[in-house]
Amino acid sequence: MSRETALVTTDWVxxxxxxxxxxxxxxxxxxxxxxxxxxxxxxxxHWREDLQDGLVRDLIxxxxxxxxxxxxxxxxxxxxxxxxxxxxxxATYAYxxxxxxxxxxxxxxxxxxxxxELKALPLVKEVPARAATRYVAKERDNSxxxxxxxxxxxxxxxxxxxxxxxxxxxxxxxxxxxLPQEGGQIKGHIPTAKNIPWSKAANEDGTFKSEAxxxxxxxxxxxxxxxxxxxxxxxxxxSAFSWFVLHELLGVxxxxxxDGSWTEYGSLVGVPVAVGA
Amino acid sequence: MKTCGxxxxxxxxxxxxLTKQSVIQGVILRDGEADGVPNGAPVVNxxxxxxxxxxxxxxxxxxxxxxxxxxxxxxxxxTLVVLAPGVRKELSVKAAIGVPAxxxxxx
Numbered sequence: 105m106s107r108e109t110a111l112v113t114t115d116w117v118x119x120x121x122x123x124x125x126x127x128x129x130x131x132x133x134x135x136x137x138x139x140x141x142x143x144x145x146x147x148x149x150h151w152r153e154d155l156q157d158g159l160v161r162d163l164i165x166x167x168x169x170x171x172x173x174x175x176x177x178x179x180x181x182x183x184x185x186x187x188x189x190x191x192x193x194x195a196t197y198a199y200x201x202x203x204x205x206x207x208x209x210x211x212x213x214x215x216x217x218x219x220x221e222l223k224a225l226p227l228v229k230e231v232p233a234r235a236a237t238r239y240v241a242k243e244r245d246n247s248x249x250x251x252x253x254x255x256x257x258x259x260x261x262x263x264x265x266x267x268x269x270x271x272x273x274x275x276x277x278x279x280x281x282x283l284p285q286e287g288g289q290i291k292g293h294i295p296t297a298k299n300i301p302w303s304k305a306a307n308e309d310g311t312f313k314s315e316a317x318x319x320x321x322x323x324x325x326x327x328x329x330x331x332x333x334x335x336x337x338x339x340x341x342x343s344a345f346s347w348f349v350l351h352e353l354l355g356v357x358x359x360x361x362x363d364g365s366w367t368e369y370g371s372l373v374g375v376p377v378a379v380g381a
Numbered sequence: 382m383k384t385c386g387x388x389x390x391x392x393x394x395x396x397x398x399l400t401k402q403s404v405i406q407g408v409i410l411r412d413g414e415a416d417g418v419p420n421g422a423p424v425v426n427x428x429x430x431x432x433x434x435x436x437x438x439x440x441x442x443x444x445x446x447x448x449x450x451x452x453x454x455x456x457x458x459x460t461l462v463v464l465a466p467g468v469r470k471e472l473s474v475k476a477a478i479g480v481p482a483x484x485x486x487x488x
Contacts (some may be wrong), residue, residue: 134443137443140425140446189443190441190443191441218428218443218464221426221428221466222426222428222464222465222466223466224426224466224467269439269440270437271439271455280440281431281439281440281452281453281454281455301438303438303441304438308430308462308464308469309464
């Protein structure tokens with residue numbers, strides 16, 4: 105993977121607004137943003153209602169994913185272009201989700217909704233009607249998803265990257281500073297994890313930094329990119345962002361997103377925990 | 382539109398325990414004679430970044446439909462960076478428990 109296959113620019117979006125093979129999908133943390141205005145022709149997925157199972161704490165099943173995409177008129181050969189607010193946090197989570205289920209061509213708008221707004225590009229309120237398809241997903245690709253036992257086994261042997269803010273890593277906060285303080289039962293981080301906040305990878309306008317800059321951020325923090333890596337945050341969205349940087353932009357192999365993240369790990373009985381910077 | 386409420390800048394502080402929280406909040410208004418609004422129109426598509434005393438990114442929020450924003454920051458010195466179409470503005474602000482930093486920011 106590379107920037108050329110994983111990212112599109114706002115100019116590309118403008119040129120492809122009417123392209124019938126492209127479906128734009130907005131995925132936000134604040135799900136009211138889509139109703140306030142979205143890119144022309146874009147549909148939206150709700151990160152909780154559409155992308156969480158609801159009964160079991162898990163991704164939705166293959167069958168539900170197929171139904172979601174079919175209902176929204178996405179076919180197996182559609183180019184899916186994701187974007188969202190908050191520096192594409194939830195859009196990169198959805199990108200990772202599409203990869204889990206083997207979608208062929210999925211991309212992200214570099215800069216996301218923020219850059220689109222900062223450029224004062226048009227947003228519309230009209231919700232498109234798309235003809236249904238019969239989408240067929242692949243079986244889950246768990247080579248990009250880490251589970252708790254694998255994370256515990258990775259302590260001291262693989263790269264573990266904690267992409268939360270320094271205050272969450274050290275154990276002062278349980279969640280980002282602008283959100284209610286909820287999450288794991290306890291605070292802190294997984295021992296031997298390196299704290300490389302997701303935000304280090306983004307420019308002020310929401311676009312990703314250059315590959316050379318990204319590489320030096322991880323290597324400068326002591327991450328050996330030749331080794332396998334697990335990224336985590338609080339609920340798996342910010343770490344999907346960092347997974348995207350490592351796996352899709354830098355082309356590093358064997359990078360997994362631990363979507364259980366601190367909410368799961370910080371609630372496990374008997375596992376080792378570290379605090380402090 | 383923002384109405385003439387009790388707070389000069391950010392969202393209502395009702396329900397927030399100011400004995401425990403240190404709040405930075407405000408409203409972003411765009412100067413403009415063309416819109417005919419004396420205090421400027423609320424900017425609904427601004428993004429506010431909160432940087433710590435070392436200049437490190439800490440959090441970011443978009444303005445709401447009234448042009449307002451809020452952070453729960455630790456007490457101390459912070460920098461706000463306001464991003465809006467064609468505008469970038471930095472401000473120094475101090476956060477303290479008990480007295481919210483409530484700002485009216487003209488861009």
